[in-house]
Amino acid sequence: MLTIYKNSLSLQLDGPEESEFNFMWLRDNCQCEDCLHPVTRERTLITSDIPENISPIASNVADGKLSIMWNDQQHQSNYNFEWLIQQNKQQSQNSNFDDPAVGELKLWDKSLEDNIPTFDYKQLTNDDSILLAWCEAIRDIGLTIVRGAPTKKGEIERFAEHVGCVRETIYDRLHDVNADPNAYNVAQTSLELKPHTDMPNYNNPPGVQMFHFIKNEAKGGISTAVDGYHVAKLLKDHDPEAYKVLSETAVPFRIYSDKGDIVSSNPLLTLDTDGKLKVFRFSNQVAQPLSLSNTKMNEFYHAYRLLGKLIEDPNNMVQFRLNTGDMMATNNLRVMHGRTSYDINSGSRHLQLSYMDYDDVLSRIRMIKKASL
Numbered sequence: 001m002l003t004i005y006k007n008s009l010s011l012q013l014d015g016p017e018e019s020e021f022n023f024m025w026l027r028d029n030c031q032c033e034d035c036l037h038p039v040t041r042e043r044t045l046i047t048s049d050i051p052e053n054i055s056p057i058a059s060n061v062a063d064g065k066l067s068i069m070w071n072d073q074q075h076q077s078n079y080n081f082e083w084l085i086q087q088n089k090q091q092s093q094n095s096n097f098d099d100p101a102v103g104e105l106k107l108w109d110k111s112l113e114d115n116i117p118t119f120d121y122k123q124l125t126n127d128d129s130i131l132l133a134w135c136e137a138i139r140d141i142g143l144t145i146v147r148g149a150p151t152k153k154g155e156i157e158r159f160a161e162h163v164g165c166v167r168e169t170i171y172d173r174l175h176d177v178n179a180d181p182n183a184y185n186v187a188q189t190s191l192e193l194k195p196h197t198d199m200p201n202y203n204n205p206p207g208v209q210m211f212h213f214i215k216n217e218a219k220g221g222i223s224t225a226v227d228g229y230h231v232a233k234l235l236k237d238h239d240p241e242a243y244k245v246l247s248e249t250a251v252p253f254r255i256y257s258d259k260g261d262i263v264s265s266n267p268l269l270t271l272d273t274d275g276k277l278k279v280f281r282f283s284n285q286v287a288q289p290l291s292l293s294n295t296k297m298n299e300f301y302h303a304y305r306l307l308g309k310l311i312e313d314p315n316n317m318v319q320f321r322l323n324t325g326d327m328m329a330t331n332n333l334r335v336m337h338g339r340t341s342y343d344i345n346s347g348s349r350h351l352q353l354s355y356m357d358y359d360d361v362l363s364r365i366r367m368i369k370k371a372s373l
């Protein structure tokens, strides 16, 4: 059963229900070799070339296929039912792509402390099913620990390359963190490091941050982490207006080095087009002075202080000790990391860090799943 409307058609695909498809969308997604490159599967049809009044001159359904001849130069399109069913499913779920890497967010608080996803280095690097679990933990929880990595320098960079690609920034590709008398940031001292996300000064901050302890013999220096999505939800539940203010006020951040000077202004809570929290930024130490009217300034500081209190609340923070050879990784678009102060005279503490983009973790999930089909 095929019904033609003014700018759409409907037909029965795999059940009694009718599925509706828009003409412009159908023409735009023609699967023929003139419109879709047969080898690369990239689109060669230019959408703006399709006439506004696009509609079928003729159409029919036969042999599991919808065929249409368009009023656009009598172009002929054929659509397999299988493909239409898949597209219809995505349209009804409001998603653009049937993505095997889609997961389920699990917000967390201090109660995660005894259940932080923890992996053995050897298993992780030798078994793709374990690597898949690690990638999924980064995606769903945003915090993982890896025990027993070699203590060779550069190991974290090799691990990043094993997963995907290293994301370079104006810090070194492989970045050393240890107490340094010429400290250029708080991380290079033995002081407490409050929970923060790294590189909020980029419009696209690195999505995954990975730490590797070459050595940790110092007393103190306990690692901390806070789920930014969780504290944002607490804020939203408690004071929706404050949440709104933080999602609409651009905050400038700046970090500079010998290699560059990166400044950008973005809301601490960057929402996606569905209004869901996408990027959580928080770094007290590299925020720059705001320029707002007095009223907006008051609103912002009210909201910022509330968020800050939630981040500092011990009920929202996990603490754990990372030893020599341990690694930790965070979803840096969501989870804040920090450490308690440590005693510089009690032993050395040297870690190396490297970044990846979050997309590379999702990519690895797709690749592992594809390979196991």
Ligand SMILES: [Fe+2]
Pocket: 187, 196, 197, 198, 337
């Ligand atoms: Fe950091």
